[in-house]
Amino acid sequence: xxxxxxxxxxxxxxxxxxxxxxxxxxxxxxxxxxxxxxxxxxxxxxxxxxxxxxxxxxxxxxxxxxxxxxxxxxxxxxxxxxxxxxxxxxxxxxxxxxxxxxxxxxxxxxxxxxxxxxxxxxxxxxxxxxxxxxxxxxxxxxxxxxxx
Numbered sequence: 472x473x474x475x476x477x478x479x480x481x482x483x484x485x486x487x488x489x490x491x492x493x494x495x496x497x498x499x500x501x502x503x504x505x506x507x508x509x510x511x512x513x514x515x516x517x518x519x520x521x522x523x524x525x526x527x528x529x530x531x532x533x534x535x536x537x538x539x540x541x542x543x544x545x546x547x548x549x550x551x552x553x554x555x556x557x558x559x560x561x562x563x564x565x566x567x568x569x570x571x572x573x574x575x576x577x578x579x580x581x582x583x584x585x586x587x588x589x590x591x592x593x594x595x596x597x598x599x600x601x602x603x604x605x606x607x608x609x610x611x612x613x614x615x616x617x618x619x
Contacts, residue, residue: 534557
């Protein structure tokens with residue numbers, strides 16, 4: 472049995488994830504996060520959601536990712552995971568592995584043919600673990616913030 476449990480964020484649980492969200496999106500405030508989480512938590516878990524990972528021995532979340540399904544022109548039905556966060560004071564590796572295992576399991580459950588995991592930043596331990604689990608770079612993501 473795994474030392475971790477995974478579940479979709481339920482309505483009303485958003486505030487418990489706020490410390491993790493701040494790791495992924497440092498500038499976000501609680502109100503913006505709760506608005507975002509409220510729109511997608513508990514809606515249609517086969518289409519979108521927020522996956523939460525926690526150790527069986529503890530009630531606080533130690534990992535998460537936001538996901539949605541889309542139909543990719545090149546790959547067909549695809550599970551897209553963003554804002555992947557794994558936090559553990561001593562060793563985030565087991566948390567990261569649990570997140571990636573859940574990502575693959577979820578992709579199969581929702582019937583997608585591929586997984587696209589977006590990892591932001593120049594370097595990320597999560598990217599290294601994704602690579603070790605068979606994920607490969609496919610391109611680059613570029614952003615432009617529009618003013619006005």
